[in-house]
Amino acid sequence: MLKVRKATKRDIDSVVEIHLKRFSNFFLTSLGKYFLKVFYTAFLKNPGLLLILEDEGKIKGFAAGSRDNRNFFKKLLKNNLFEFVFSGAQILITKPAALKRMALNAGKSEKNNLIYAELLSIATLRNKKGYGKILLAEFEKEIAKENIENLPLSLTTDYDENEKAIGFYNESGYEVYQIFESYQNRKMYRFIKYIVNK
Numbered sequence: 001m002l003k004v005r006k007a008t009k010r011d012i013d014s015v016v017e018i019h020l021k022r023f024s025n026f027f028l029t030s031l032g033k034y035f036l037k038v039f040y041t042a043f044l045k046n047p048g049l050l051l052i053l054e055d056e057g058k059i060k061g062f063a064a065g066s067r068d069n070r071n072f073f074k075k076l077l078k079n080n081l082f083e084f085v086f087s088g089a090q091i092l093i094t095k096p097a098a099l100k101r102m103a104l105n106a107g108k109s110e111k112n113n114l115i116y117a118e119l120l121s122i123a124t125l126r127n128k129k130g131y132g133k134i135l136l137a138e139f140e141k142e143i144a145k146e147n148i149e150n151l152p153l154s155l156t157t158d159y160d161e162n163e164k165a166i167g168f169y170n171e172s173g174y175e176v177y178q179i180f181e182s183y184q185n186r187k188m189y190r191f192i193k194y195i196v197n198k
């Protein structure tokens with residue numbers, strides 16, 4: 001049986017495992033397992049949202065995001081300051097180049113004035129059961145539940161060599177909001193979908 005539910009602390013190891021399997025070439029992954037644990041744990045608190053998909057009692061996917069992008073990363077950091085500082089110190093010792101890159105990128109993030117709820121990370125283990133679509137639909141429902149300002153839902157994804165994810169979002173009703181360049185001139189889409197409060 002398939003089930004989508006809110007994550008608890010006990011799910012974080014499985015989330016990190018799936019992240020490592022499915023995002024092998026992503027920058028966040030290069031920061032290591034400990035950082036990823038701290039990162040995903042931070043989504044357990046509002047305005048963060050972390051959902052888990054279970055099939056026959058086994059965790060097969062997750063979706064992480066925020067109900068409101070305004071100052072979201074500041075809040076994430078503030079709510080979990082000790083953990084992030086500690087993992088930052090660890091990265092400073094093991095991967096100083098990664099920390100330098102974070103500092104350089106902090107100042108030149110994407111410019112837009114849009115206010116939105118945001119899907120920041122979604123991944124499923126390979127399947128032929130529509131895990132991703134089910135997770136995304138539940139994520140939208142969960143955001144819509146507490147969406148007083150009727151914010152749209154947005155996300156970014158790679159422009160190049162990313163047909164599977166782009167098709168997945170198109171099929172789920174997402175439209176291109178803008179195309180922009182992220183760090184190292186990586187071309188990205190920002191997608192958007194207007195969801196309705198129920």
Ligand SMILES: CC(C)(COP(=O)(O)OP(=O)(O)OC[C@H]1O[C@@H](n2cnc3c(N)ncnc32)[C@H](O)[C@@H]1OP(=O)(O)O)[C@@H](O)C(=O)NCCC(=O)NCCS
Pocket residue numbers: 022023122123124125126127128129130131132133134156157158164165168
């Ligand atoms: C992008 C991602 C989250 C999509 O999730 P997904 O579970 O693969 O996608 P779907 O919901 O379409 O389901 C997977 C398959 O089940 C199939 N399926 C079988 N029965 C189905 C049903 N009843 N309903 C819907 N789909 C069904 C789909 O056709 C799809 O087949 P395909 O992989 O051959 O296209 C996932 O591929 C992933 O984790 N990718 C790596 C990480 C990533 O890129 N994340 C997004 C970055 S922004």
